[in-house]
Amino acid sequence: MTTLSPIETKIHPALGEWELPTFLPEDQLPSREGDRVIQFREALREAMSEEMRRDKRVMLMGEEVAQYNGAYKISQGMLDEFGPKRVIDTPISENGFAGMAIGAAMYGLRPIVEFMSWSFSLVAADPILNNAPKMLYMSGGQWGCPIVFRGNDGAGGQLGSTHSWCVEGLFANVPGMKMVIPSNPYDAKGLLKTAITDPDPVFFLESERMLGDKAHVPDEEYYIPFGRARLARAGDACTLLSWGRPVHFCMEAAEALAADGIEVDVLDMRTIRPLDIDSVIESVKKTSRVVVVDQSWPFASIASEVITQIVERAFDFLDHQPKRVNTVDVPTPYNKHLEHAYLPNADRIAEAVRSVVNA
């Protein structure tokens, strides 16, 4: 068990005093293909553990993260390796520990705050929305909040409306923080490592439904820069874009569409703030058609924002009005098939693409 000895390094969060990772261009990152197949949750754990080994200011706190190894076993074994001073079980008080993380970050630590679910972050609205993203601004650049807030987002599978929040639409409205929503283990690891080293507050949204997903994750260390979308599949009939779990539905839909001879670009945005709108525009200029898939409510959603930006920047390139596929505008249903119908799915996505392509 390691103990935390006094830290000598400067605590001011301004850029330049952090050891920032080297960001390699996409084509120089380690391969996505290989046989080191691990789960999404293990990828998250590797990212946290590697950064905690590298930087002793980094710590993990949240409900059940230590003794219980995490409510979703993401932090399995981390208590054993890092000890109770750096992997901390907190009382059930999201507001409390999120607020404390701000103080700790202001004084030079780099907390990772795990919310069992982002749905529960709503009782911590003040620290995460009203304080952390504004601290640097409000203090005239004196104190930043290098905190990663992470947890499960989106319908976890029949958990009921108050437990199935997609907070991204609501939270992305707030300036001063960064938002990451990975769709696969490879990206999750590289993006979480970047998030932990980032000098600003980062909201990192995972999905309970993907924690068991398996994929190759390379042995070598790598960091994925924020604000770069990944082209998951190429085609020129339509631009299909999403982030997080619905990217998989888009890929399914793309497969089905390909059988009918419709080839689409599928863009995985990976980060919502910053948003790689340039890649979207580039694709739209090629395809002239766009469908945005977003698993949060439609009104004032991220889809609305993406489409607004497309219309602002590439209106003349469009051959059909943009379409979006959101959830239905109701609280997340408890019932199994209603929940499925409520969420974006491959069928609805394929239908939306057909409607813009065949017009």
Next chain:
Amino acid sequence: MPVTTAYEAKIEHISILDEHGKFDKALGAPGGKPILSDEEVIHLYEQMSICRKLDETAYKLQRSGRMGTYPQNKGQEANAVGSALAMKKGNDWVVPCYRENAAMFMHGLPYHMILLHWMGDERGNQIPEGVNVTPLSVPIGTHMMHATGIAWAFKLRGEKDRAAITYFGDGATSEGDFHGAMNFASTLKVPVVFYCQNNQWAISVPRSQQMASKTVAQKALAYEMPTVRVDGNDIFATYLATKQARERAVAGEGPSFIEGVTYRLADHTTADDAKRYRDPAEVEAWLGRDPLIRTRMYLEMRKVWDDKTQAKLDERAATITSEIVAAADGIDAPTTDQFFDHMFAEIPGDLRRQRDTMRTSSIGQNPEQAGLRAQAERV
């Protein structure tokens, strides 16, 4: 025995220098030597007087439209100065609410910045390097959690001779954040001092409507924290209680709680009119318990103060105050560029575009508008 006593506690109340100027020697001067030297008492008296003068000035500035809403400290100054003296300037951290101007000043935050903040300028929160005071917290209660986090970081970083103090009102103790902060602080045993300025009112809500508890101090019992009630208008009592709390904190004994019983002699803020909800007799009674009056009595009793020194102090306070106002007034209006300066460690592309757009008149902004002229010239 079916019924036994599982827990018993008492809340002590400390008073050393009372409203009649009566000084308790046993507590205030053990072994014959006062716990605050005459020089220290004069220093605190000056600090309270300057703070009071600034309140008056700020009130006038607000009434003449030169300042936004301002919360006066009037009547509560002894809480701030006694506790601030007991904490180590430049070493300990002060996590304030908004009614302890003198504590922030004594810990190094220039008054003109405090004024600038209330004049509606974020740059008043641009705390100078080396000053361990965090920006004013307006969302009630949220900052207590930050103080606990800061103190926790001291502990994790192994910095033993450091403590934090946080100030808040009686009303703030109803917030969940208060209980979160208290619970974390005591569970993790961090070096933080919780200082409640119980001024009897939360805007128009009296303490009796805020809580059923007889004292605020007893709330700390639930968190197994040393807790005490002091006469908040008595600099000796506020100093002593804070000094003891700090000693426990740096000795690794964890957090402490202090309830300073005091009174808000002014309105809640300049946007309020307390006459609408307070009994004038109550205010009248508390006017007699003003910390300035009794501190002066003490100094006169010690024969280190008279009308002449008082006249000099009044003059000094007036000069200092006008200098503070001039300094705050002399700061150039911010340009729209400054919206963007501290959004992120490095400005992202979309914000840069917004910033650059705002520099032109293309979005309907007339650069001649107040605050934009300087920017138009800069480009």
